[in-house]
Amino acid sequence: MEWLHYMLVESKQEFLQQSQEQLAATANPIVGSRVWVEDPDVAWIDGEVLEAKGEVIKVLCTSGKTVVVKASSIYHKDTEVPPSGVDDMTKLAYLHEPGVLDNLRSRYDINEIYTYTGNILIAVNPFIKLPHLYDSHMMAQYKGAAFGELSPHPFAVADAAYRLMINEGISQSILVSGESGAGKTESTKLLMRYLAYMGGRAAAEGRTVEQKVLESNPVLEAFGNAKTVRNNNSSRFGKFVEIQFDQRGRISGAAIRTYLLERSRVCQVSDPERNYHCFYMLCAAPPEDVKKYKLGDPRMFHYLNQSNCFELEGLDESKEYRDTRRAMDIVGISSEEQDAIFKVVAAILHLGNIEFAKGKEIDSSVPRDEKSWFHLQTAADLFMCDAKALEDSLCKRVIVTRDETITKWLDPEAAALSRDALAKIVYSRLFDWLVDKINNSIGQDPESKSLIGVLDIYGFESFKTNRFVTGTPFVV
Ligand SMILES: Nc1ncnc2c1ncn2[C@@H]1O[C@H](COP(=O)(O)OP(=O)(O)OP(=O)(O)O)[C@@H](O)[C@H]1O
C-alpha cells in the first residue's frame, strides 16, 4: 500500500528539524546578509547582519531592534522568494523552520491556505468559510489534472490517489495529521467528497453507497465530537475510512474503523468544554421527544452542568438534532433504531443524576432522595431494564470466585464510581454499535481489489498539566 501524505500544520514542523539543524550548523553569515532570528513575540524575525565575530553575531531586525545572537541560532533568509510565497516548499532555497513559516504566512495573507512540500499538502486553517474553493466547479477542474499543475488543494491529493489506484492498481492511503483544531476532519470530508464525486454513480443508478459514506460523517460527529478548549467540533476518536472501488473505479463499499473514543468525557467535563454534541441536541429536540425521554434543560444534568458551556455560538441544537436524524435515515438507521439510540443517550443523562447516600448496612449505599429514585426509575425505563437490577448493579459488586459468588455492598463513593463506569461503557458500546450499523448498511465489497483509505486521527493537545484522565480516552 502506498502512502500519500496530507499534512496539516498550524505551527512548527518537526519533520523539518533535521534539515534545519544542518543548515544552522553550516550558516556562515557575513556582514550585510539577511537572516532569521528567533523572537519571543513573533517566533521569527528577519534582519541584517551588522557584525560577525566568530560565534557572536549582531543583527539589526526589521522591527528596529538590534540583537546579539549565536551564529548557530540564526538562519539564512531566502531573498529570492516572491512576496506572495511559493506554492511548493521544495522551491525554497532554504528549507528551515523560519523559511517554511514565512512562506506559509505570505500565502495565508493572500487567502492561499494550501501549500505543497513535494507530495505533502500543508493546510493552514482559515477559520472562515471559503466556499468558492470547494464547489463542484473546482472538483471538475481538478479531475484528471496532473499533480502540481493547479494550485495546491485537497482535491488534487484525492485525485492523485484515485488515479494511482486506477492506473497502477495499487491501493492508496491518505494520512491527515496535525494538532487539534488544525482542520483535519474538515479536510477529510473534502477528500471523501472528491472521492465520492470521482467514484460516484449516475443519479439514475442510485447513489446510496457514496451518500451513505458521506452522511456517516455527521452521525459520527454527533456522537464522537465535542467542544474543547481548542476546537468547537473536536473529534474525540480516531477514524480510518476505507473506500472500496470496483473494476470500473466506482465506489462499491466502505468500511469505517474507529479508535479510542474518549470515554471519560461522558461523565467528566470541565469548563469551557462540553460533553458529546448528541446530549445537547437531544435536550433541544421537539417537545414530544423531550417529553418521551423526560429531558429538558441541559443545566439539569450532572454530566453536562460540570461545565458552564451549554450552547455553541451560531449552532442551533434543534436543527442539529433534525439533521442528525436525517443523516441517520440516509445511512440506513431505521426510525425505531434512532429512538432506541436516543433512549440510551437520555438514560445516560438520567443515570448521571443518581446520587447516593449511606444505606442501613455498613458501607452500603442507596439512591439519596426522591429525585435520585426518579432518575433511577427513568434510566431503567429507558434502558428497558428492571429498576431493582439497575440499583443493584450500582450499589453492589458481585465477585465470582471458583467456589462461590459473593455480593458486596458499595459505599456511596464507590457506587458513584460504578454509576460513571456504567455510563462510560454504555456510551462507548453505543458508539461501537453505531459504527457497526453504518458499516453493515453501507456494505462491504468482497470483490474489491483496490481501495483508498483516509485516516483522520484526533489531534494532539498539550495542556499545562498533561494527565491520563483528560488526555487519554482509554480510562474507564
Ligand atoms: N478548510 C476550512 N475552511 C473553513 N474552516 C475550516 C477549514 N478547516 C477547518 N475549519 C474550521 O476549523 C474548525 C476545526 O477544524 P477540524 O474540526 O477539522 O479540526 P481537527 O484538526 O479535526 O481537530 P481535532 O483534532 O480536535 O478533531 C472547523 O470546525 C471549522 O470551523
Ligand SMILES: [Mg+2]
Ligand atoms: Mg477532527
